[in-house]
Amino acid sequence: MRRFEYVKDFEQPDVLLPNTWIVVRIDGRGFHKLSDHYAFVKPNDRRALDLMNAAAVEVMKDLPDLCIAYGVSDEYRKLVTTIVSTFTAYYIHLWSIYFPSTPLQPPNLPSFDGRAVIYPSSRILRDYMSWRQVDCHINNLYNTTFWTMVLQGGMSNTDAEQELKGTVSADKNEILFKRFGINYNNEEEIYKKGSVLYRQYELQDPKEAPASQEEDSLPEAKQSRSQQDKLKKLRRKAQVVVDHIDIIKDDFWERRPWILS
Numbered sequence: 001m002r003r004f005e006y007v008k009d010f011e012q013p014d015v016l017l018p019n020t021w022i023v024v025r026i027d028g029r030g031f032h033k034l035s036d037h038y039a040f041v042k043p044n045d046r047r048a049l050d051l052m053n054a055a056a057v058e059v060m061k062d063l064p065d066l067c068i069a070y071g072v073s074d075e076y077r078k079l080v081t082t083i084v085s086t087f088t089a090y091y092i093h094l095w096s097i098y099f100p101s102t103p104l105q106p107p108n109l110p111s112f113d114g115r116a117v118i119y120p121s122s123r124i125l126r127d128y129m130s131w132r133q134v135d136c137h138i139n140n141l142y143n144t145t146f147w148t149m150v151l152q153g154g155m156s157n158t159d160a161e162q163e164l165k166g167t168v169s170a171d172k173n174e175i176l177f178k179r180f181g182i183n184y185n186n187e188e189e190i191y192k193k194g195s196v197l198y199r200q201y202e203l204q205d206p207k208e209a210p211a212s213q214e215e216d217s218l219p220e221a222k223q224s225r226s227q228q229d230k231l232k233k234l235r236r237k238a239q240v241v242v243d244h245i246d247i248i249k250d251d252f253w254e255r256r257p258w259i260l261s
């Protein structure tokens with residue numbers, strides 16, 4: 001019925017800029033409640049983190065254009081909905097592997113929100129990643145101290161929260177060490193640094209990594225079709241690795257130049 005077709009015009013384009021970095025941020029919806037319901041271990045439930053990482057690895061494998069952030073594309077909504085729904089699908093599919101004796105019970109089902117932000121340069125993208133890792137450290141130091149005071153120190157949630165108000169990192173490190181004999185530096189890297197996922201290429205042959213091929217330094221739009229297909233195939237073949245490593249310093253990026261090329 002032609003006279004109804006005008007409604008399509010309400011679907012306004014939300015175009016992305018070419019040659020920019022797109023970050024799609026995924027965040028669990030109401031995970032405070034969900035983690036209570038399924039009794040996640042505090043402060044860090046390793047199974048839940050491994051499940052998030054496993055779902056993210058599958059998304060990277062499913063969408064070869066993803067590097068660490070996302071490359072170039074045409075549309076906001078398509079991008080966000082594809083990534084978030086793929087992530088959710090794998091999260092639920094993999095749940096029983098990480099929580100074998102805790103079946104999912106409706107209505108307590110995991111879901112996620114997603115949003116895209118555009119960053120115009122690699123430097124700013126790196127600053128974004130640095131901001132996330134700093135946030136991870138600050139949150140984890142707080143959570144580790146808080147839950148140690150509650151679970152090992154027998155304090156109430158309110159008392160622990162009250163005592164931690166206004167403290168700086170050094171204070172929290174001291175509480176952990178003096179009262180509980182815990183050296184924060186010895187906590188697991190996955191908790192302190194978070195998880196970074198990227199494609200790993202055969203390092204012994206640098207020509208295998210896409211960054212080393214001359215035409216690849218051109219903007220994606222200027223590469224030939226065959227070159228693009230070749231790159232895509234390389235990306236599909238590459239292994240996706242999960243690392244817990246400093247991404248603030250230059251070293252991580254200098255050793256893996258293909259990630260942001």
Ligand code: ATP
Pocket residue numbers: 025027117132135
């Ligand atoms: P809302 O869900 O109301 O839109 P939000 O999710 O952006 O807000 P909060 O839920 O208060 O904000 O954020 C909680 C955590 O998300 C904080 O640790 C904050 O640093 C982090 N955060 C905020 N903005 C971003 C972002 N753009 N990317 C990644 N993490 C973010």
Ligand code: ATP
Pocket residue numbers: 027028029030031032033035040041042043044045046048049
């Ligand atoms: P919103 O829907 O606004 O994002 P939210 O309840 O998901 O609300 P977040 O700020 O995203 O709020 O916080 C997520 C919460 O989920 C954390 O505060 C923590 O309690 C819990 N959580 C998530 N992952 C884990 C984990 N691996 N181990 C323990 N707790 C976790």
Ligand code: MG
Pocket residue numbers: 027028
């Ligand atoms: Mg969150």
Ligand code: MG
Pocket residue numbers: 027
């Ligand atoms: Mg939120």
Ligand code: MG
Pocket residue numbers: 027028029030031032
């Ligand atoms: Mg959340």
